[in-house]
Amino acid sequence: FLQHGWVMGSPASTYICFHFVNAFPLILLDLLPAKNGEEATMQFLLELVDILTNYVRKSFDRSTKVLDFHHPHQLLEGMEGFNLELSDQPESLEQILVDCRDTLKYGVRTGHPRFFNQLSTGLDIIGLAGEWLTSTANTNMFTYEIAPVFVLMEQLTLKKMREIIGWPPGEGDGIFSPGGAISNMYSVMIARYKYFPEVKTKGMSAAPRLVLFTSEHSHYSIKKAGAALGFGSENVVLLSTDERGRVIPADLEAKILDVKQKGYHPLFVNATAGSTVYGAFDPINEIADICEKYNMWLHVDGAWGGGLLMSRKHRHKFSGVERANSVTWNPHKMMGVPLQCSAILVREKGILAGCNSMCAGYLFQPDKQYDVSYDTGDKAIQCGRHVDIFKFWLMWKAKGTIGFEQHIDKCLDLSQYLYDKIRNREGYEMVFDGVPQHTNVCFWYIPPSLRGMEHNSKEYREKLHKVAPNIKAMMMESGTTMVGYQPQGQKVNFFRMVISNPAALQSDIDFLIDEIERLGRDL
């Protein structure tokens, strides 16, 4: 006899998982599709779920560490029975479960309320449920034939996102792609196809020298797209910004004129809505005016900022976005959808398919019994495409549009709390003045030993440059919290605090500041 279950006592938070020890060892060949493999399969999956739900509970528990740091060589040498090497012979299922537990143990709890290290943080339970279902369904987005429900969910969700952007109803297109960098790459490809469709068949030699424009503060994926797609990274012109990291429109126009004078063709402008480091929003309307004047494609990279479109309070930062030709928007960042979930949205219908279709006969048969306009695969640069939509659709169902709005507003309030807390606090210096536009709060912590020094001296700059990396290293060693740092232009290393984690509270912000001071005061 085999028995397995959870008993939950309410209201206590103790969960007892019981199973008879003699149930193991099971081996792989006991599992489905083995004959009579149901029971072993259920047992194995429930054991795993026990490990996973324990991990989830602990991830939200502030007494648990964010990470248990080890160096690569330590993990490679093997940790107490956790051996990463692959072998010819199978392991027992018992060992597989141990491997699962250890994988989580030595990882980073990105859902922890004190994990602030990336733009994507938090662990949304509905989103998690969506991912578990997605992997159980294990299908592919290329045709309606094998993903009918997911294909329709994607279509409806993209339509809703375009409405929120403010494009005319009934128009437009889009697709979910594997991340913001690929979404941005799509935008460049589509822009090129719009103005020089013959490049698709004849290559870049069929067009004049094409130039892309994006700000110094924009994401590196625009430059990467320029390199990959055959423009060359030197033909990606970086625009100057104001002290807050926002594009200066006059600089854009001057650089367009300069490029035209050289005989090159200005093709594309990327306006960033929520830059990676400063959280800056470029002035879309003024950029759109210039794009119209010079007949250029306007892309808005809202990978990070996109979520603010859901907030009546904050969407004014996107003013003019409805004039864009394409928009990148990553629900996996500010909206807390599990990784990954990124949309490229396009105002003009048909152009995405025109740009990418190759009409593979084995996949996109025109003589199917259903309306094959729902076979979306040929719009993509991918063939197989992971189902990234379901978790997002399910979260939208569970939260409603207003739930996303509340989450966004709460995160921005929290970042305002942090800003108010440190802007006049001893030992802190803000990287730029004024209330941040997004949740990015950029600051230097100045240890007591540096506080009297001349700010412009080489020694001060060199010492300050090392403060954030030192604190970060100690933070990771002690495993209490995580926050990012980087230099930017001439500015030495500073902390970039970002808040997208729905679990974070004011007390977690307080904890972060205390921790920075505890670890940094003797530097």
Place this chain on the structure above:
Amino acid sequence: FLQHGWVMGSPASTYICFHFVNAFPLILLDLLPAKNGEEATMQFLLELVDILTNYVRKSFDRSTKVLDFHHPHQLLEGMEGFNLELSDQPESLEQILVDCRDTLKYGVRTGHPRFFNQLSTGLDIIGLAGEWLTSTANTNMFTYEIAPVFVLMEQLTLKKMREIIGWPPGEGDGIFSPGGAISNMYSVMIARYKYFPEVKTKGMSAAPRLVLFTSEHSHYSIKKAGAALGFGSENVVLLSTDERGRVIPADLEAKILDVKQKGYHPLFVNATAGSTVYGAFDPINEIADICEKYNMWLHVDGAWGGGLLMSRKHRHKFSGVERANSVTWNPHKMMGVPLQCSAILVREKGILAGCNSMCAGYLFQPDKQYDVSYDTGDKAIQCGRHVDIFKFWLMWKAKGTIGFEQHIDKCLDLSQYLYDKIRNREGYEMVFDGVPQHTNVCFWYIPPSLRGMEHNSKEYREKLHKVAPNIKAMMMESGTTMVGYQPQGQKVNFFRMVISNPAALQSDIDFLIDEIERLGRDL
């Protein structure tokens, strides 16, 4: 009081899920990170797991249909309480669970033993467990900092795959990418960077007109890469094949000479190892000789065939693969890893990073406390990258190399069984002669009404062209099994049977043939 659990009676396969009805309705705000949200979270997740495990059990049950087909307009109009539209207001968690159940109900059971529709079929329980864990960990592959264990697993697994290819130990590189099309795109980018590194900065105008070669039977992603990366699809030259779909080396050489005579530069040859429709393996050694002679990059697209490298019996079909400069290999196809899992492997170390790096300061800080050579993100064209490695690593642990070998050999044996069964059977005609090289068995079913007709007549061809789509439509309506069809060149629609599903048995092959005859006999 709240109680929830499974009681499993052994050996009977009945599972009883019990919970007090008054436990619901819970709402979203009861879940973590809500204060005291643990219990509601556990309850919700366990309810979901109950839905998922039921789905898993039924997917392996031959008395369950493969799909319950509905047309797009039917699903869009809403099915008995299943409404795909998104709204401003939240739904109850009870409705969310109903949505989950309905999403699975109207989907396609790709793990069903009689689902043969794609190259990726089956539902591996260990792989599924790996995906559930991956989504619970919810992290990103770009740095060791936030994915220490996964980054090392990827490194070790790629090393093992390169060893299996047969490249010199200690050399080489690679990365997991979102599917075979992107992996193939990487190979073209790297080849261009190897021979014309200045294209990265200066664009395609810095190089002569570059030409790519790939067979008529190869995957359309090479052409898509040519279009996307600025070569132009007309500069992707298609090679003729023999009647089995294998590249004719003399045709390659003739076309290279032709291109050179025109003053263009032959850059890259793609040899397909396991073509999509015929399962053909191009002769790698002969192609490698030509690539050496003309100093060209040799890529092997083993997206579909790659699994055969694990089989001592079948890997001879890859003879010469160790001479390739790069290889695409999708464990999510023949090896049964859940979607998606695709590797691009490169023989030369450093070139992947050279080609793609942009050194973003905010992500890849050089002054971290650990060995930053483990930060792999800058090698990718993506920024954020989904963790595709863990499910594969876990399956490898659980099966061992020999487990993959057994799976591959079994699938090829099954396809041989199908081939032997139908090649002389009345009413069948093979699309090409001889034992297939992979599990692809391509055939026409000729309904009795067509059997006496002149094969070369227009009427016969037109009628036969409609047979496979008609049978497929009826198959989907009845939901009993699924198999793909397509035309190829001058050949009218035929069935392409592929076997990668570990659940498939000889009786399922018999069932498929019976079903084709049942549905097709009156056409």
